[in-house]
Amino acid sequence: MVSTTSFNTAKSKEVFAAAQQLMPGGVSSPVRAFKSVGGEPIVFDRVKGAYIWDVDGNQYIDYVGTWGPAICGHAHPEVISALHEALDKGTSFGAPCVQENILAEMVIDAVPSIEMVRFVNSGTEACMSVLRLMRAFTGRDKIIKFEGCYHGHADMFLVKAGSGVATLGLPDSPGVPKTTTNNTLTAPYNDLEAVKALFAENSNAIAGVILEPVVGNAGFIPPEAGFLEGLRLLTQENGALLVFDEVMTGFRIAYGGAQEKFGITPDLTTLGKVIGGGLPVGAYGGRKDIMSLVAPAGPMYQAGTLSGNPLAMTAGIKTLELLQRPGTYEQLDRITKRLTNGLLQVAKDLGHEVYGGQISAMFGMFFTGKSVHSYEDAKTSDTAKFGRFHRGMLEHGVYLAPSQYEAGFTSLAHTDEDVERTIAAAKAVLSNL
Numbered sequence: 001m002v003s004t005t006s007f008n009t010a011k012s013k014e015v016f017a018a019a020q021q022l023m024p025g026g027v028s029s030p031v032r033a034f035k036s037v038g039g040e041p042i043v044f045d046r047v048k049g050a051y052i053w054d055v056d057g058n059q060y061i062d063y064v065g066t067w068g069p070a071i072c073g074h075a076h077p078e079v080i081s082a083l084h085e086a087l088d089k090g091t092s093f094g095a096p097c098v099q100e101n102i103l104a105e106m107v108i109d110a111v112p113s114i115e116m117v118r119f120v121n122s123g124t125e126a127c128m129s130v131l132r133l134m135r136a137f138t139g140r141d142k143i144i145k146f147e148g149c150y151h152g153h154a155d156m157f158l159v160k161a162g163s164g165v166a167t168l169g170l171p172d173s174p175g176v177p178k179t180t181t182n183n184t185l186t187a188p189y190n191d192l193e194a195v196k197a198l199f200a201e202n203s204n205a206i207a208g209v210i211l212e213p214v215v216g217n218a219g220f221i222p223p224e225a226g227f228l229e230g231l232r233l234l235t236q237e238n239g240a241l242l243v244f245d246e247v248m249t250g251f252r253i254a255y256g257g258a259q260e261k262f263g264i265t266p267d268l269t270t271l272g273k274v275i276g277g278g279l280p281v282g283a284y285g286g287r288k289d290i291m292s293l294v295a296p297a298g299p300m301y302q303a304g305t306l307s308g309n310p311l312a313m314t315a316g317i318k319t320l321e322l323l324q325r326p327g328t329y330e331q332l333d334r335i336t337k338r339l340t341n342g343l344l345q346v347a348k349d350l351g352h353e354v355y356g357g358q359i360s361a362m363f364g365m366f367f368t369g370k371s372v373h374s375y376e377d378a379k380t381s382d383t384a385k386f387g388r389f390h391r392g393m394l395e396h397g398v399y400l401a402p403s404q405y406e407a408g409f410t411s412l413a414h415t416d417e418d419v420e421r422t423i424a425a426a427k428a429v430l431s432n433l
C-alpha cells in the first residue's frame, strides 16, 4: 500500500505536461483531466483485475474500471486469451463475421426489449443512431431527455448533459447550433409531472423519451418507485417511443440491464461499455418493426467501417460468457453493498454529511445533507470537499472517478480485502478533511 509520504507522481507529471502540448487538455476525453478534483491526473502503465499501476509504479484499487467495461476485472485472462486467438485471424474484415451473430444472439437473449440489434463503435454512436431511428419511425422531431443524463456527445444531446459538461461548467457547448437542440426538451429526473406537461404542450410532436434508467452521469441516482412505469405509460398514451440508454447500466445493473431489474420494457435500448469488454463497441436494438427501418433492411441510413469487427465482438462475447456464470451478480451486489455501506458509515461516523447508495455493481456517494433524486439535488454536493477526498484516496492507493458527478464501478475481481482496505483509506482521509 502506498503511504502518503512516499506518494510520488513525478513521471505522471512529466508525461502529462508533454501531453498538454500535444492534445487539447492533454487527454483524449475531458473527465480524465481531473479538472473538477484539482491536481494532475495519473498516467497509467498497466491494469489487471481490480488494480492499476501508474508510470511511477504506484498501485491503486480501481473503482472506475475504464468507465464500466471492466466488470470482470481488467485484462481478464480468458478475455485476453480469446483476443489473442482472434488477433491471429486479423483485426477487421469490413464484411460479415460469425462473431457478430454470436454476440447479437447473446444480446437479444439477455435484454428484454431487444429483438434485433445493430453494432456500432461507441455509446455516443449508439445514442445518435437511436435518435435518428426514433424520428424515422414516428415521423416526429422532438425528444425528451432528463437533466443530468448523458447520452454521448452528439449535438442534439448536449443539453443539460451531466458529468463531463457539468464538470467543466459548460452550460451547453459552443459549436452546437440552436436549431439542433431546439427539438430537445428537458425535464428533471424523477419528475413525471414535468414529462406530462411537455407531452401536453407538444401533442403529436414528441418522437420519444430517452433516459438513463439508473443515472450514472450525474453521480449515482436511482429511479424512484413509479417513475419508469409512468414513463412507459405516458409514451404509450402519446404514441411516442421509450428508449433506455443502458450504455452504462446494461449487463451491470443486471445481466439484462435495468429493464430486467425493474421489469419495464422500453421500445429501444442503447448499449456500450460492458458489451465491448474493453474494446470499442456500442449497440442499439429493440422491437423488430422499428429496427427493420435501419439500412439496408430499411431507409434509415447508418453505417460504420469498423462496426462489428471480430476483435471487439470477441471481447464482448467472452465478457458476457463470464457474466453468465452462476453467482456473478450476487457477488457484484454483495461486494458493492459492503463497500457502499462501509463508506457511508465511516463518513457519517466522522461527522460528514453524505448521501449515497448502490445497485448491483454501480454505486455513488455525494457530500450533501440532502437526499438526491435529481441533478438539482446532486448539485448541492460540496464538490471542493469531494476534490480533497479524491486526492486523499489517490494518495492512499484508491482510484475513484475524478468527479463528484460520476458513479463508481466494482468488478468481479474486487475482493473483500480490497473493500476493507478502501474503507480504511476512506477513514484515514475523511478524518482530516
Ligand SMILES: *Cc1c(COP(=O)(O)O)cnc(C)c1O
Residues within 6 Å of the ligand: 121, 122, 123, 124, 125, 127, 150, 151, 152, 153, 212, 216, 217, 245, 246, 247, 248, 272, 273, 282
Ligand atoms: C458512456 C455513456 C455514453 C457514451 O458512450 P461512449 O462510448 O463514451 O461514447 C452514453 N450514454 C451513457 C449512459 C453513458 O454512460
